Amino acid sequence: MSNKINKVAITGGTHGNELTGVYLINKYKKNPDLVKREGFETVFMHTNVGAMEKCTRYVDKDLNRTFIKNDLANDMLYSYEDILAKNINAKLGPKGSEKTAVDFIVDLHSTTSDMGLSIVIDNDNKLTWQVVAYLKEIEPNLHIFRWKGDTKEVSFVNSITKDGFAIEVGPIPQGVLRADLFFETEKLVGYILDYFEKLNAGKLGKKYKTIEIYDHxxxxxxxxxxxxxxxxxxxxxxxxxxxxxxxxxxxxxxxxxxxxxxxxxxxxxxxxxxxxxxxxxxxxxxxxxxxxxxxx
Ligand SMILES: [Zn+2]
Incomplete structure (x- = not known):
């Protein structure tokens, strides 16, 4: 918790028909300064380019259910998303390692249901919860959903690192770019990066002790x-x-x-x-x- 943050990853296009993340990463590619902060590096990437090209959720299987430790080590699994997951895991992880290549992953999603601005969190790590509580203070309308999953092991992109979460915004139809929620998502990512800048500089005033959540x-x-x-x-x-x-x-x-x-x-x-x-x-x-x- 007291350790400094060296590298943060913003990932989008994990579901190829969720355009908020796809286009926010495009925007960062054109203007990398938007995610630059003092004291750490921010990397950003499209995770499922094949699904983005087809504007579908996935090509062979849901990439956001593919980060299971045994599966990542299994050479017999070679669907499009299995191979993607191995590559992404090598770049950002590896999952389960004490020292992953990045310290925190924010994965960008959208939903067709009316979830407003939401965080989906699947770990109990202190840093993750402090970031979420900081965001909730700035954006009181933010909803926090603690996900217990539909797979035995959490298999989200953001489960590669110990700390991280997914941003879910909606309602947005699949394959649609919706302005208001695009800008809300961008703002939220900015606040997350501000948090790490303050954390590294020792400028965070307080520790948050409690938070209201929706528990699975x-x-x-x-x-x-x-x-x-x-x-x-x-x-x-x-x-x-x-x-x-x-x-x-x-x-x-x-x-x-x-x-x-x-x-x-x-x-x-x-x-x-x-x-x-x-x-x-x-x-x-x-x-x-x-x-x-x-x-x-
Ligand atoms: Zn999604």
Missing amino acids: IKLLDFPRGEDGDINATVHPNLQDNGYFKLTKGDPLFVTLEGEIIKYKEDKEAYALFINEAAYYEKGFAMCLTEKKVIDI
């Missing part, structure tokens, strides 16, 4: 018929609503015949990633979370 409870699938096909979708109350509070008896889904399926759990929850387009193939209609304040 579970991923919820759509209702399905016997054939496995979806037979209901997200109820209009939830559609276009981010961080939607659910209490027992609230409408949750509606069948294609118009029948309402209610939220039946006793425990209140907040739904997010509601009706995210990319999660249909994963079998998630939304993610249920618990709102809480945690010590950091």
Whole structure:
């Protein structure tokens, strides 16, 4: 935690149809001074150029589920994204090493659901949480989502380094560049770099002790018929609503015949990633979370 930051990586295009990150990296390529700060180096890169060219999420498989230590070491895995992941891991990592090539990764994403400006965090490291708390102080509307994952080991791009997170902004349709959220994302990246500059210069006034988060409870699938096909979708109350509070008896889904399926759990929850387009193939209609304040 007291160690200085030497190198930070900003990555975009991990999902090739999420254009905020793609174009922000393009902007940095043209104006590298935008990410220059005193006392450390910032590197930036497009991670999945093949998917960007096709404007699809991926070519063979989801790159943001590919950074699993055993898989990175497995020469028998050679899909487009498996090879990409090995190359990126060699450049920024290697994952699990005590001294990775970069100290912190910020991976840029967008979502079709109404998540506003959000951070998806998947580690419990002190530095990461201090950065997030700093951002939350500057941007009170920022939402913090602690992800527990759909794979055993966290397999995100930003899991290569001990510290880091993903920025998720939405709603943005796939393949669309949306101005307001582009500039919000750019601003947030700027604040992150400012934090490291202050950290290295010993100019950070305080340590943050607590933060409000949305903590992962579970991923919820759509209702399905016997054939496995979806037979209901997200109820209009939830559609276009981010961080939607659910209490027992609230409408949750509606069948294609118009029948309402209610939220039946006793425990209140907040739904997010509601009706995210990319999660249909994963079998998630939304993610249920618990709102809480945690010590950091
Ligand atoms: Zn993404």
